[in-house]
Amino acid sequence: MASIGDVAKLAGVSRSTVSLVCNNKGYVSDETRKKIEKAMKELNYIPSELGRNLKMQKSGIVGIIVPDIAHPFFSTFIKYAEKELYSRGYKALVCGTAGREDVEEAYLQMLDRRTMDGVIMGAHSLKKERYLKIDRPIVTIDCYLADYIPTVHVDKRQVAEKAASLFLEKNRKKVVQLVSSHTIKNYEDEKEKVFREILQKKGCEVVDISVGYNTFTTEKYQDAAARAFETCNDMDGILGVDMAAAACMREAQLRGRKVPEDLSIVAIDGTYITKIGPEILTAIVQPIEEMAQKLVSMIISQIEGKKIEEVESIFGVTVQSGETC
Numbered sequence: 614m615a616s617i618g619d620v621a622k623l624a625g626v627s628r629s630t631v632s633l634v635c636n637n638k639g640y641v642s643d644e645t646r647k648k649i650e651k652a653m654k655e656l657n658y659i660p661s662e663l664g665r666n667l668k669m670q671k672s673g674i675v676g677i678i679v680p681d682i683a684h685p686f687f688s689t690f691i692k693y694a695e696k697e698l699y700s701r702g703y704k705a706l707v708c709g710t711a712g713r714e715d716v717e718e719a720y721l722q723m724l725d726r727r728t729m730d731g732v733i734m735g736a737h738s739l740k741k742e743r744y745l746k747i748d749r750p751i752v753t754i755d756c757y758l759a760d761y762i763p764t765v766h767v768d769k770r771q772v773a774e775k776a777a778s779l780f781l782e783k784n785r786k787k788v789v790q791l792v793s794s795h796t797i798k799n800y801e802d803e804k805e806k807v808f809r810e811i812l813q814k815k816g817c818e819v820v821d822i823s824v825g826y827n828t829f830t831t832e833k834y835q836d837a838a839a840r841a842f843e844t845c846n847d848m849d850g851i852l853g854v855d856m857a858a859a860a861c862m863r864e865a866q867l868r869g870r871k872v873p874e875d876l877s878i879v880a881i882d883g884t885y886i887t888k889i890g891p892e893i894l895t896a897i898v899q900p901i902e903e904m905a906q907k908l909v910s911m912i913i914s915q916i917e918g919k920k921i922e923e924v925e926s927i928f929g930v931t932v933q934s935g936e937t938c
Contacts, residue, residue, distance in 0.1 A: 615656035624652040635660040671730050674706050675912055678720050679735035681829035682709040685855050685884035686901065687735055690754070693905035694733060701913055703730070710736045712827045724749050731912045737799075738827050750915035752908050756799055763911040765904050765926045766800045772897050772930050773807035776879050779895065779938050780812065780850045783877050787818045789841045791834075791853030791861075794826045808852065820845050824857060834860040842868055849875060850938075855882040858894055862937065877938035887933065895935035900928050 617635075621628045626645060633639040634649045641649075652658070675698055679687040695705040706729060710716040717736050724732050724747065731750030737758075744751070744758050752763040780788050792805055809819045822844070824837040834853075838860035841851060851861045858880035862872065870876045872892070880887050883898030907926050914921050 615658040617658070617660075619656055620649065620652045620658050623656065624648045671916070672728060673703055674729045675703050675909075675916075676706045676708055676720060676724060676729040676732040677735065678708040678710060678717065678732055680710050680712050680738070680827060682707060684829045685886045686882045686899075687829075689884050689901050690735065690905050693902040694909055697906050697909040698913075701909065703913065710738065712736075712738065712829065714738050718743070721747065724751075730916045733908050733912055750912055752911045752915070754904070754908065755801070761924065763908075763915070763921055763924050763926075765908050765911070765928070767899050767904075767928045767930050769800045769804035770807050772881060773804045773811065775897055775930065775932055776852055776881070777808055777811040779879050779932070780817065780852075780877055781815055783850070783873070783938060785817060785850040785877055787820065787845065787848045788812060788850035788852060789820050789822055789845050789848045791824055791837055791841065791851065791857045792821050793824050793828060817850075820848070824853075829856075831856065831860070835863075838864040842870075850877045850879070852879050853881065855880045855884050855886045855894070855896065858896075858937075859886055859890065862890060862892070862894070873936065873938050879938050880935075883931075883933050887935065892936040893933070895938035896933040898931045898933050900930070904928055 617628055617631050621631045624631065626649060630641060630645065631649055633641050634646055677691055677694055679691065682688060682691065691705070691707055695707070698705050708720040710720070717738055721743070723729055727749070733752050733754065734744070734756070735754045737753070737756045741758060752765070754764070755766045757764060790805060790808060793801065805821070812819050822837060822841050825833050834856045837857060841848070841861065842864050851858065853861065858878050861878050865872050865876055865878070872878055878894065880894040880896040883896040884901070887894035887896045911921055
C-alpha cells in the first residue's frame with residue numbers, strides 16, 4: 614500500500630506539500646497540485662481519513678439517532694438527511710435504538726467521546742437531564758429539550774385544525790385519536806389537545822387510545838387498532854400516524870366496516886405507506902425533506918461554530934386528498 618512518502622517522492626515534492634493537497638489547506642500552485650494528484654492516482658493512494666480528522670479535530674460524521682429505522686417517517690427522514698449531509702461533506706452514522714434506553718445511552722457516549730461531530734436526535738427515551746449534560750452539537754426532531762437546543766417540528770396546531778376540519782366536513786360524531794405517551798415535552802401534546810377541543814366544541818366526542826410508550830412497531834400499531842375497534846365500535850372517525858392509520862384500515866376491512874362511507878380514517882405524516890395500499894389514505898403531510906435539510910443545516914452550523922439565528926424552526930403541513938375520508 615502506497616504511503617504519503619511514496620507520493621511525495623514520485624511527485625518530487627515534500628510530504629508536507631502532499632499533506633496540504635490531501636487536506637485542501639494552504640496554498641499549492643496548480644502545477645504542483647496536478648503533479649501530486651497524478652502521483653496519487655498512479656499509486657492508488659488513498660489519504661488517511663482518520664489522520665486527517667485527528668489533525669482537524671473532527672470526524673466528519675454526524676449521528677442520526679432514531680427509535681426505529683424501519684418506521685416510515687424515520688426511514689424517509691434518514692434518506693433525506695443522509696443525502697444532505699453527504700452533499701455538504703459529512704457522512705451519516707445511522708443509529709437505531711429499538712426503543713431501548715441503554716442503546717440510546719451508548720450512542721450518546723459515542724458523541725461524548727467525539728466519535729461523531731454532532732447528533733440529530735429523533736429518539737428521546739432518556740431523562741431530560743441526560744441530554745442537557747451533552748456539550749457537543751445536538752439538534753432534535755419534534756422535541757423540546759431546552760431553549761438553546763435547536764429543534765425542528767411542524768405546526769401542531771395546524772395539524773390539529775386541518776385534521777379536525779376533515780372529520781367535521783363528514784359530520785363525524787365520535788372520533789378515536791391514537792396517541793403515544795412520552796417522558797419529555799413533545800409537541801404532539803398540543804396537537805392532541807387542540808384536536809380534542811375543536812371537535813368537542815362542535816359536539817363531536819373524542820376518545821384517546823394509547824399506542825404505548827416509545828412504540829413504533831407494526832405489532833403495537835395493530836394492537837392499538839384492534840383495541841380501538843373493540844372499545845369504540847360505534848366510532849365513525851380515526852386519527853393516527855401513517856402506520857396506525859394503515860393498521861386501522863386493515864382492521865376495518867376484517868370487521869366489515871365501510872371506509873369512508875361510515876368510517877373516516879386520517880393519517881398523520883403522509884409518507885409512502887399512505888399510497889401503497891388498495892386505497893390512498895387521506896393524510897396530513899409533513900414536509901420531511903425540508904425538515905431534514907433544515908436540521909442538517911442547524912447541526913453543521915453548530916459543528917462549524919456558526920451562530921444559529923433560528924433555534925426553533927416550524928414548518929406548515931398540507932392535506933393529501935385520499936379515499937379514506
